[in-house]
Each structure stands twice: as structure tokens, then as C-alpha cells.
Amino acid sequence: LSQQNKTLLSNLRSGDPRALARAISTVENHSPGWIDLLKELFPHSGKARTIGLTGAPGAGKSTLVDQLATHYRKQKHTIGIIAVDPTSPYTGGAILGDRIRMQQHFSDPGIYIRSMATRGSLGGLARTTADVALVLDAAGRDLVLIETVGVGQDEIDIVRLADVTVVILVPGMGDDVQTIKAGIMEIADIFVINKVDHDGAERVEREIRGMQSLAMRTDQWTPPIVKTVASEGRGILELADAIAAYESHQQKQGLVSQRRTQNWEVRLLEMLRDNLLQQARATFTDGELSELAAQVAEHKRDPYSLVEEIAGRMLQSSAERRLK
Amino acid sequence: LSQQNKTLLSNLRSGDPRALARAISTVENHSPGWIDLLKELFPHSGKARTIGLTGAPGAGKSTLVDQLATHYRKQKHTIGIIAVDPTSPYTGGAILGDRIRMQQHFSDPGIYIRSMATRGSLGGLARTTADVALVLDAAGRDLVLIETVGVGQDEIDIVRLADVTVVILVPGMGDDVQTIKAGIMEIADIFVINKVDHDGAERVEREIRGMQSLAMRTDQWTPPIVKTVASEGRGILELADAIAAYESHQQKQGLVSQRRTQNWEVRLLEMLRDNLLQQARATFTDGELSELAAQVAEHKRDPYSLVEEIAGRMLQSSAERRLK
Numbered sequence: 001l002s003q004q005n006k007t008l009l010s011n012l013r014s015g016d017p018r019a020l021a022r023a024i025s026t027v028e029n030h031s032p033g034w035i036d037l038l039k040e041l042f043p044h045s046g047k048a049r050t051i052g053l054t055g056a057p058g059a060g061k062s063t064l065v066d067q068l069a070t071h072y073r074k075q076k077h078t079i080g081i082i083a084v085d086p087t088s089p090y091t092g093g094a095i096l097g098d099r100i101r102m103q104q105h106f107s108d109p110g111i112y113i114r115s116m117a118t119r120g121s122l123g124g125l126a127r128t129t130a131d132v133a134l135v136l137d138a139a140g141r142d143l144v145l146i147e148t149v150g151v152g153q154d155e156i157d158i159v160r161l162a163d164v165t166v167v168i169l170v171p172g173m174g175d176d177v178q179t180i181k182a183g184i185m186e187i188a189d190i191f192v193i194n195k196v197d198h199d200g201a202e203r204v205e206r207e208i209r210g211m212q213s214l215a216m217r218t219d220q221w222t223p224p225i226v227k228t229v230a231s232e233g234r235g236i237l238e239l240a241d242a243i244a245a246y247e248s249h250q251q252k253q254g255l256v257s258q259r260r261t262q263n264w265e266v267r268l269l270e271m272l273r274d275n276l277l278q279q280a281r282a283t284f285t286d287g288e289l290s291e292l293a294a295q296v297a298e299h300k301r302d303p304y305s306l307v308e309e310i311a312g313r314m315l316q317s318s319a320e321r322r323l324k
Numbered sequence: 325l326s327q328q329n330k331t332l333l334s335n336l337r338s339g340d341p342r343a344l345a346r347a348i349s350t351v352e353n354h355s356p357g358w359i360d361l362l363k364e365l366f367p368h369s370g371k372a373r374t375i376g377l378t379g380a381p382g383a384g385k386s387t388l389v390d391q392l393a394t395h396y397r398k399q400k401h402t403i404g405i406i407a408v409d410p411t412s413p414y415t416g417g418a419i420l421g422d423r424i425r426m427q428q429h430f431s432d433p434g435i436y437i438r439s440m441a442t443r444g445s446l447g448g449l450a451r452t453t454a455d456v457a458l459v460l461d462a463a464g465r466d467l468v469l470i471e472t473v474g475v476g477q478d479e480i481d482i483v484r485l486a487d488v489t490v491v492i493l494v495p496g497m498g499d500d501v502q503t504i505k506a507g508i509m510e511i512a513d514i515f516v517i518n519k520v521d522h523d524g525a526e527r528v529e530r531e532i533r534g535m536q537s538l539a540m541r542t543d544q545w546t547p548p549i550v551k552t553v554a555s556e557g558r559g560i561l562e563l564a565d566a567i568a569a570y571e572s573h574q575q576k577q578g579l580v581s582q583r584r585t586q587n588w589e590v591r592l593l594e595m596l597r598d599n600l601l602q603q604a605r606a607t608f609t610d611g612e613l614s615e616l617a618a619q620v621a622e623h624k625r626d627p628y629s630l631v632e633e634i635a636g637r638m639l640q641s642s643a644e645r646r647l648k
Contacts, residue, residue, distance in 0.1 A: 035628050042626045257621055264617035268627060269601065275635040276600040277593065293588035297581055302366045303592060304359050311599040315638055 005037050012139050013044065017109055020139050024114055027131045038131060041138035048080075048137035050144045051243060052159030055168030057149055060194045064168060064230040064239075065147045069111055071236050077143050080136030081113045084129055084148040084158055112136065126157035127270050133161075160187050161263050163256065164243055168192045169208070171200030185211050188223050190242045196227040196235070221249055280314060329361050336463050337368065341433055344463050348438055351455045362455060365462035372404075372461035374468045375567060376483030379492030381473055384518045388492060388554040388563075389471045393435055395560050401467050404460030405437045408453055408472040408482055436460065450481035451594050457485075484511050485587050487580065488570055490563070492516045493532070495524030509535050512547050514566045520551040520559070545573055604638060 008026075011019035023041075026034050051068075055061050062083070069079050114132065116125070129146060136144045146162055148155040159165050167188035193204050208225055217223075226242050228235030250256045281289075295301040332350075335343035347365075350358050375392075379385050386407070393403050438456065440449070453470060460468045470486055472479040483489050491512035517528050532549055541547075550566050552559030574580045605613075619625040 035632075039626050039628045042628065043623065046623050257618070260621035261614065261618045264620045264627065265613055268613065268617055268620065268631060269605065271627060271631040272604050272634055273597055273601040275631050276604060276638070277597040279635065279639055280596050280600060281593065289589055289592065290585065293592055294581070294585045296588045296592065297584035299367065299370050302363050303588065303595060304363045304366065307592060307595040307599050308359075310596055311603065314600070315603055 002033055002036070005033055005040065008037070009040055012041075012135075015109075015140060017112060020112055020135070021114075023135050023139070024132050027135055028116065028128055038134065041135060044138040044140075045134045046137065048133075048141050048144050049164070049247065050133055050137075050146060050162040051164045051166065052146045052148070052162030053166045053168060054148045054155055054159045055192075055194070056170070059168045059170045060230050061147050061149070061168055064192065064194055064228060064236075065145055067230050067233050067236045068239060069145065071240050072143055073108060073110055077110075078141050079111045080133075080139070080141040080144045081111065082129055082132055082136070082144065082146045083113065083115045084125060084146065084155070085115075112141065124157075124270065124274070126161065127267070127274065129158045130161050130267060156187060157266075161267070163250070163259065164189050164246055166190045166192055166239070166243070168194050169204050170195045171198045171204050189221065189246050190223055190239070191225045192228055192235075192239060193225060194228045194230050197229050201227065219249075219253060219255055221246065276314075280310070283310075283314065326357055326360070329357050329364065332361070333364050336365075336459075339464060341436060344436055344459070345438075347459050347463070348456050351459055352440065352452055362458065365459060368462040368464075369458045370461065372457075372465050372468050373488070373571065374457055374461070374470060374486040375488045375490065376470045376472070376486030377490045377492060378472045378479055378483045379516075379518070380494070383492045383494045384554050385471050385473070385492055388516065388518055388552060388560075389469055391554050391557050391560045392563060393469060395564050396467055397432060397434055401434075402465050403435045404457075404463070404465035404468045405435065406453055406456055406460070406468065406470045407437065407439045408449060408470065408479070409439075436465065448481075448594065448598070450485065451591070451598065453482045454485050454591060480511060481590075485591070487574070487583065488513050488567055490514045490516055490567070492518050493528050494519045495522045495528050513545065513570050514547055514563070515549045516552055516559075516563060517549060518552045518554050521553050525551065543573075543577060543579055545570065600638075604634070607634075607638060 008019055008023055012023050023037060025031070026037055053061055053065055053068075065081060065083075069081060072079055116129065116132070133144045133146060144162075146159060148158045165187050167185075167190070169191065171193065191208050193201055193208075195201075205225055212222065224242050224245075226235055226239045228239060230236070250259065292301070292306065296303045296306065332343055332347055336347050347361060349355065350361055377385055377389055377392075389405060389407075393405060396403055440453065440456070457468045457470060468486075470483060472482045489511050491509075491514070493515065495517065515532050517525055517532075519525075529549055536546065548566050548569075550559055550563045552563060554560070574583065616625070616630065620627045620630065
């Protein structure tokens with residue numbers, strides 16, 4: 001471990017927010033030593049509760065997360081918030097505005113907020129978010145709130161890795177939003193109908209109930225529906241109670257470690273995939289990949305056989321590969 | 325090559341739509357022999373022009389694609405359409421309805437339509453779509469139209485792999501849609517403002533122009549804005565002309581093979597990643613991955629070192645790895 005990382009680690013563990021910011025940037029940008037840093041942080045992690053919150057654009061996620069954070073701060077919990085919006089890589093303005101609002105609201109160092117709008121190319125945002133959550137966890141934050149715009153598979157992958165997943169819906173959205181809702185239906189431990197004072201709240205509730213009758217859960221838990229008006233702070237206590245009830249259910253049924261194990265199965269494979277890809281890239285000399293791609297584009301070479309050939313050369317015989 | 329694949333291949337090449345459907349299913353579901361089938365098909369591919377079309381939910385993509393297909397059919401081109409909507413894995417109803425509508429409309433065997441709503445877990449929808457496009461290409465379709473809901477990175481990856489990318493916008497959408505638009509701004513070769521008879525069309529056009537002044541293209545092409553009312557067939561001819569103009573620009577500038585080479589670079593890495601991951605999975609004995617994940621979840625083992633260890637054992641020394 002470099003001296004720089006040692007200092008960073010010790011400052012991080014003592015609660016220095018600047019060290020936290022630096023550690024997160026190191027991990028997010030895959031700066032030199034990022035893996036070593038994560039290795040060092042890992043033994044200090046595992047204590048934080050992670051809560052994932054997702055919903056369609058305009059569902060009021062930021063406001064809800066803001067209110068929930070305020071609630072937990074009253075209970076003296078320290079908070080880390082990761083706000084992920086991969087749909088807006090260029091117009092970071094909206095997110096930035098949100099974050100500035102929140103940071104003004106919380107001059108409190110007990111709340112640390114990090115926005116991530118970067119779209120991973122082949123790596124993946126889910127993995128980076130999980131790594132950043134681990135940093136916040138290891139830095140001693142009691143609660144890590146992960147907020148995503150629920151529009152695609154990436155976002156589903158992100159919140160699925162939390163201990164508790166909250167899906168936020170709002171009344172009065174069209175049919176297309178219904179299809180988005182369907183995609184994240186199965187991952188909800190708790191539903192929130194936000195802006196419940198708007199027309200159509202009952203219809204949304206009926207739709208959730210209708211979908212629930214089709215959903216299959218193996219853990220004896222029926223996701224409750226919590227009604228909120230986040231902008232007025234209404235229903236936040238009930239949401240916190242619902243989260244606590246689910247956590248208690250998980251503990252009673254021994255589901256916490258089961259869920260974390262399942263999540264680590266997914267993550268280990270993702271990490272392995274990234275590691276192998278990185279090494280695969282490294283085997284290409286400058287311009288070699290582009291030359292091979294040109295040969296394929298010109299139909300001089302079949303890509304399927306080519307990939308098998310490259311992979312075959314990279315991998316040892318299966319006999320030597322056994323792990324144990 | 326199995327006898328089954330041989331028959332399939334010969335029927336496919338002779339234009340049998342049932343063979344086409346079977347070949348696509350084989351590739352989509354990764355049924356036994358799918359890679360061998362692709363290897364056989366590859367030499368027959370490369371002749372089709374692929375056009376990717378994407379836009380927010382409700383932008384009228386299906387109707388536009390429908391009209392464009394009708395237009396190309398009048399010119400005696402054969403068409404394959406791939407309609408991808410990864411946001412609706414459960415409520416396939418809407419898509420199915422669309423497709424039934426289109427299939428009724430086109431009793432013509434010169435148009436083949438395939439819906440894909442499956443969300444890939446670790447594999448990836450972009451790759452499957454590209455493989456299916458290759459099947460349509462090898463089956464002799466002149467044009468392959470790929471239609472996606474523009475909501476996330478997956479969809480961007482999908483249409484980016486086409487020869488021409490069309491981004492469809494509509495007037496009167498809120499700010500959240502603007503952020504989605506920004507995400508796909510850079511991939512548009514042609515913009516369509518559909519439903520141009522609705523209020524706000526000029527504002528959308530102004531916004532596109534505003535964004536264009538910031539965009540950096542290296543290919544001397546300013547994406548034109550085509551105005552359509554797809555439901556009435558208005559502007560379809562202009563869209564086809566814009567597509568033809570871009571294709572002609574690409575040919576003149578020698579950009580076709582450049583773009584295909586760039587696309588193959590991305591695809592080769594993705595295929596390599598999938599191949600390596602598959603082999604990584606295969607190295608785990610039953611329950612082994614889950615056991616390792618449990619050890620990580622219980623903090624008995626650090627996942628970062630673990631992954632390096634597994635990858636290290638899988639890979640040969642770099643000396644043996646050189647490709648050439």
C-alpha cells in the first residue's frame with residue numbers, strides 16, 4: 001500500500017469528508033491504486049445499511065431522498081447518498097442543481113452526497129456504484145442511500161444491489177411509464193406512491209396490487225405501498241417505518257446474508273468479467289484490435305472464430321484452472 | 325456443422341421465412357449450435373444496410389418504421405425489422421399489439437418483423453441485436469431496420485451499431501425527456517421531429533440546433549432535421565432521402581468501412597468479454613461461486629483479491645498470449 005493510500009485511509013476512517021471525496025474519486029475514476037484502496041477498505045465495510053431508491057424521471061426521487069435523509073439524521077445516523085443518473089451525461093445541470101440544493105440544505109457533515117452521471121462504456125455503472133457504496137460504508141456511514149432514475153437495466157442492476165429496494169411511482173403517468181414500472185416491479189421491497197395528492201393515485205395503487213398478484217416472491221414478504229407527498233414531508237415517517245419493518249423481516253428470516261451472498265455472486269462475476277476484459281485489452285498491441293476489426297469489417301475474417309481463438313489463447317487448460 | 329444447421333442454412337438462404345424465424349430464435353436464445361450457425365452465416369452477411377432508429381417512449385417510432393418500411397418496399401427492397409424494448413419484459417402486450425398490427429399490415433413476406441423484449445443479464449441486448457441483424461443480413465434482406473426505445477445505455481449501444489442512426493423526437497415533452505435527448509444527441513446522423521403538427525415543434529428544432537452547435541463531429545456532416553407526421557405518412561419520403569444522402573456522404577468520404585471497423589472493435593471486445601465470462605463461469609464447480617460469495621458476504625474474504633486470484637489462474641502467461 002502506498003504512503004498516499006495509507007494517509008487517505010486513516011483520514012477516511014477518522015471521518016474527514018475531504019478524504020472521503022478523494023477516495024470516492026479514486027474509485028470512480030479507476031485512478032492508480034484504486035483496487036488496492038478497495039482491498040484495504042473492504043475489511044472495514046459491511047456495517048452500513050444500503051437502501052436503493054428508483055423511479056421514473058419526475059417521480060420526485062431527490063426530494064424524497066432528501067426528506068428521508070433528514071429523518072435519519074434526527075436519529076443521529078450518518079448518511080451517504082449516491083445519486084446516479086446515466087441518462088444525462090451532457091446536461092449535468094439538473095443534477096448539479098439538485099445536489100447544490102441538497103448540499104445547501106445539509107451543511108451538516110453527517111450527510112455526504114455524491115452524484116454520478118458517467119456512463120460506463122464496457123465496465124458498468126452498477127459496479128462503480130457498488131464500489132462507491134463500499135467506500136461510504138467503510139468510511140463509517142451508517143446508511144447509504146442509492147438513488148437512480150429507473151429507466152433501464154443499468155438502474156435496475158444498481159438498486160438491486162442494495163439491502164432494501166424502494167420503487168417510487170407517481171400518479172398520472174402514461175402507458176409508457178407503466179411499462180417501465182413493470183420492469184422494476186420484481187425488485188421492489190417497498191413501493192412509494194409519491195405526489196399522492198395528485199389525481200390518479202388510487203389507479204396507481206390498483207395497478208401495483210394487480211401486478212403484485214402476479215409477482216412471485218419466495219421470502220414471504222408482500223411489498224407495502226407507502227403514500228407520500230415528499231415536498232411537504234408527508235409519509236416520510238411511514239416510509240422509514242416500512243424500511244425498518246422490511247429490515248426486521250429480513251433479519252428474522254435470516255435473509256440479510258442470503259441477499260448479500262446473492263448480490264456478491266452477481267458482483268464477483270461482473271468483477272471477473274471486467275478483470276478478464278481488461279487483461280484481454282492488454283494483450284492487444286497498439287492498433288492490433290483495430291486491424292482485426294477492419295479484417296472483420298472487410299469480411300476477411302469471421303469474428304466468432306476469431307474471438308474463440310483469442311480467448312482460447314488467453315486461457316489455460318481447464319485442468320490447471322480449478323480454484324480450490 | 326450439424327445436418328440440422330445445414331438444412332436451416334440452405335432454407336434460410338433460399339428465403340424461407342420459417343427458416344429465418346428459426347435461425348433468429350437459435351441465435352437469440354443461444355440454443356445449441358448458435359455460434360456455429362453465426363460462423364456459417366457470417367460470409368453471407370455484409371450486404372444489408374442497417375438503419376437504427378431510437379426515440380423516447382411515445383415518439384411514434386413503430387408508426388414511423390412502419391411507414392419507412394412501406395416506402396422501401398415500393399422500391400422492391402426486402403426488409404427485416406428488429407424492434408427492441410428492454411423496458412417491458414413483463415408487459416409484452418403493447419409491443420405484441422404493435423407487431424400484430426404491423427404483421428397484419430404487411431402480409432407481404434418481403435417484410436420480416438422480430439420483437440425483442442428480453443433483458444440480457446450479463447450478456448447484453450446490444451450484442452444479441454447485432455447477431456440477429458447479421459442473420460437478417462445473411463438471409464438476404466436488403467435493409468435491416470433496428471428500432472429501440474431510447475431510454476438507456478443499452479439502447480444507445482444498439483442503434484450505434486447501425487450504419488445510419490436516426491433519433492426521433494416529438495414536441496411537447498418535458499425536461500426529463502430533454503436529458504434523455506442529450507444522451508443520444510451525439511449518435512444521431514439524422515434527427516426526426518415526429519408529430520410536427522403538435523405544439524412546440526419549433527422549440528424542439530431550436531433545441532436540436534442549440535445542441536448541435538456544441539456537438540463535435542469529425543466527419544463533416546451536420547445531421548439534418550426531418551419533420552414528419554408518421555401517422556399520415558408525411559415526411560417519410562424526406563426521411564428516406566435524408567438517409568440516402570447520409571449514405572452517399574459516407575460512401576464518398578470512405579466512412580462506411582471506417583464506421584464498420586469501429587463498430588467491430590466494440591463488438592469484438594464485447595464478444596471476447598462474454599466468451600471469457602462464460603469460460604469463467606464454467607470453471608466454477610456447482611455451488612462454488614455461491615460459497616465464495618458467501619465468504620465475501622461474511623467478510624471472510626476480500627472480493628478484489630479473490631477476483632484477481634481467479635483471473636490469474638485462468639490466464640496464461642502474457643508471453644504465450646500474443647495473437648499474431
